[in-house]
Amino acid sequence: xxxxxxxxxxKITKRGQNVTFRCDPISEHNRLYWYRQTLxxxxxxxxxxxxxxxxxKSRLLSDRxxxxxxxxxxxxxxxxxxxxxxxxxxxxxxxxGPGDSPLHFGNGxxxxxx
Amino acid sequence: AxxxxxxxxxxxxxxxxxxxxxCNYSSSVPPYLFWYVQYPNQGLQLLLKYxxxxxxxxxxxxxxxEFKKSETSxxxxxxxxxxxxxxxxxxxxxxxxxxxxxxQGTELSVKP
Numbered sequence: 001x002x003x004x005x006x007x008x009x010x011k012i013t014k015r016g017q018n019v020t021f022r023c024d025p026i027s028e029h030n031r032l033y034w035y036r037q038t039l040x041x042x043x044x045x046x047x048x049x050x051x052x053x054x055x056x057k058s059r060l061l062s063d064r065x066x067x068x069x070x071x072x073x074x075x076x077x078x079x080x081x082x083x084x085x086x087x088x089x090x091x092x093x094x095x096x097g098p099g100d101s102p103l104h105f106g107n108g109x110x111x112x113x114x
Numbered sequence: 115a116x117x118x119x120x121x122x123x124x125x126x127x128x129x130x131x132x133x134x135x136x137c138n139y140s141s142s143v144p145p146y147l148f149w150y151v152q153y154p155n156q157g158l159q160l161l162l163k164y165x166x167x168x169x170x171x172x173x174x175x176x177x178x179x180e181f182k183k184s185e186t187s188x189x190x191x192x193x194x195x196x197x198x199x200x201x202x203x204x205x206x207x208x209x210x211x212x213x214x215x216x217x218q219g220t221e222l223s224v225k226p
Contacts, residue, residue, distance in 0.1 A: 004157070031212055040123075042204050042216035043158070055211060091157055095212055100146040100165040103214055105157035 002026070004106035006092050012112045013082055020078045021109045025094030032075050033103060034067055035091040036060065043091055049075060082113045116141045116207045120217035128225045133192040135220045137179075137205030140186065146208035147188045149179055151201050152219075158204060164188060175199070200224045 005024040013019050025032050031050050035043035046065070047057045051072035061067075064082075069075040079086055089110050093103035121136040139145055146165050150158040162173025169181045179190045188205060202221050206214040 033213065040219070042206075042219050043214075045213055045215070048211065048213055050211070056213065093157075098212070100163065100208065101212060102148060102160045102163055103158075103212070105150075105159070107155070107157045110155070 004092055004094055004104050006090075006106035006109050008109055009107065010110045010112075012114065015084060015113055016081055018078065018080045019082060019111065020076055021090055021092075021111075023075045023077070023092030023094075023106060025074070025092070026096075026104055029094035029096045029104070030072065031095045031101075032069055033093045033095075034075070034077050035093065037089040037091055037108070038087075046077075079111075082111075084113050087111055087113045116145065116209050116215050118205050118207050118215055118217040120203075120205050120220050122220055123218065124221045124223065126223040126225060127195045129197055130194050133177075133190070133195045133199065133222065135190040135203050135205075135222065137188045137190065137217060138186050139188060139205075139207050141207055147179075147181065148206045148208065148214065149173065149177070149188075149190050150204045150206060150216075152204065153201050161190070161203075195222075195224045197224050197226065 007022045033048040034046040037043045049069040064080045067077045089108045091108045093105045095101045117140045119138045148163045149161040152158045162171045164181045172178045205217045
């Protein structure tokens with residue numbers, strides 16, 4: 001169990017640029033989740049996958065956000081035309097099995113939009 | 115819809131004192147409840163989970179939590195605080211599909 005890996009750890013970008021984050025879940029986990037966390041707040045759900053299928057998207061996920069999980073393995077989260085309000089920590093988590101299975105989190109990607 | 119409320123955004127205790135972090139939940143179905151800890155610039159680590167097997171749940175680092183249905187509470191306690199316990203703590207409730215809904219978090223400070 002190598003844990004959930006996220007890349008990059010930090011990203012600084014200028015407003016209007018596109019950014020892409022990657023998440024590698026624990027290998028046997030079939031569910032993968034993306035959360036966003038701003039300073040002093042709890043993580044907010046963005047979207048989740050079961051295998052390669054994206055099963056739910058939050059209303060927080062505007063049209064500028066897109067997530068993929070090809071082949072049910074790693075996932076990418078892309079933000080197009082970034083805005084200063086997108087500055088946050090983006091957390092990825094994975095789990096296996098039913099709803100009582102705990103989520104295992106990566107260390108996150110901190111995005112700063114200048 | 116499920117939700118979680120954590121009472122107190124900041125809690126300060128002395129080293130060796132009891133830690134009590136409060137969490138109340140709202141759920142239309144029997145809930146699965148979790149406590150996570152987050153250290154600066156890191157992801158969340160699971161402390162413990164409640165899945166209806168027992169109302170008193172023991173977790174890592176001597177933390178425990180008691181599920182009280184009548185009070186819709188799932189408070190986190192630790193008998194004796196250590197300096198290393200200083201962190202942000204999050205209570206969460208699981209929904210269908212395993213998605214977690216988190217509270218706002220409680221920052222725990224431990225004074226020497």
